[in-house]
Amino acid sequence: MKNHIEEVSLSFEDIEYCMRIVLNTISEGMMIVSKDGIVLYYNRQMSLIENLEPREIIGKNILSIYEVNKEISEHFIVAKTKNPIIDRYQEYYTKQGNKIFSVASTYPIIKDGKLIATYSISRSVDKITEVLNRTKEIEKQFNLNTESNNN
Numbered sequence: 088m089k090n091h092i093e094e095v096s097l098s099f100e101d102i103e104y105c106m107r108i109v110l111n112t113i114s115e116g117m118m119i120v121s122k123d124g125i126v127l128y129y130n131r132q133m134s135l136i137e138n139l140e141p142r143e144i145i146g147k148n149i150l151s152i153y154e155v156n157k158e159i160s161e162h163f164i165v166a167k168t169k170n171p172i173i174d175r176y177q178e179y180y181t182k183q184g185n186k187i188f189s190v191a192s193t194y195p196i197i198k199d200g201k202l203i204a205t206y207s208i209s210r211s212v213d214k215i216t217e218v219l220n221r222t223k224e225i226e227k228q229f230n231l232n233t234e235s236n237n238n
Contacts, residue, residue, distance in 0.1 A: 116189070116209035120162045122202050124148045136211045138185050154180040161193040162205045169195045169202055176212070188212035 097105070110117055116133030120126055125148055129141045144152055149162055157163040161172050171194040179187050191209040195202050 114210075116191075116211070117206065118144075118209075119196075119204055119206040120149055120166075121204050122166050124150060124157075124160070124163060124166075126152070127204060128206075133209060136189060136209060137181055137187055139181060139183070152182060154182065161191065161207065165193045165195050165205045166202055169197065171195065177209075 110128075111131040113130070114132060116136045117128070117130045118126060118133050119128035125146065126144050129139075129144045131141075134141055139152070149160060150156065153160070161175070161177075165172055171192065173192045174190055175192070177187070177189050177191055181187065189209045189211055191207050193205055193207040196204040196206060
């Protein structure tokens with residue numbers, strides 16, 4: 088049986104719209120930054136993690152948004168080395184004084200052999216802790232139920 092690829096009936100604009108919906112409903116924060124450090128995309132979850140509005144961020148240089156410099160900014164490091172940084176714990180401040188705790192991975196976006204941007208996927212440590220605590224509570228309830236069934 089042959090694999091058939093059905094003709095795509097969506098326009099580029101419709102596909103882009105679908106991608107924006109998806110990226111704004113995932114549970115991780117996501118930010119895309121140009122090779123020069125300009126924020127190109129900042130999703131809703133990232134906004135919730137950092138307590139900043141996308142309209143305040145998009146189009147600005149990350150050095151003007153965060154208390155970082157080029158030597159410690161993961162986006163600038165990845166842009167320079169073209170190597171991803173995977174699951175790194177981060178503590179940082181926004182220029183508004185918000186202290187952020189997250190685990191993030193930052194990747195290069197390379198097209199035709201040239202770096203065009205970087206992107207990061209972030210998870211709030213608070214959210215990770217919340218999920219871990221819920222998991223521990225479920226495990227505890229499960230163990231109690233198992234013990235009472237064995238007695």
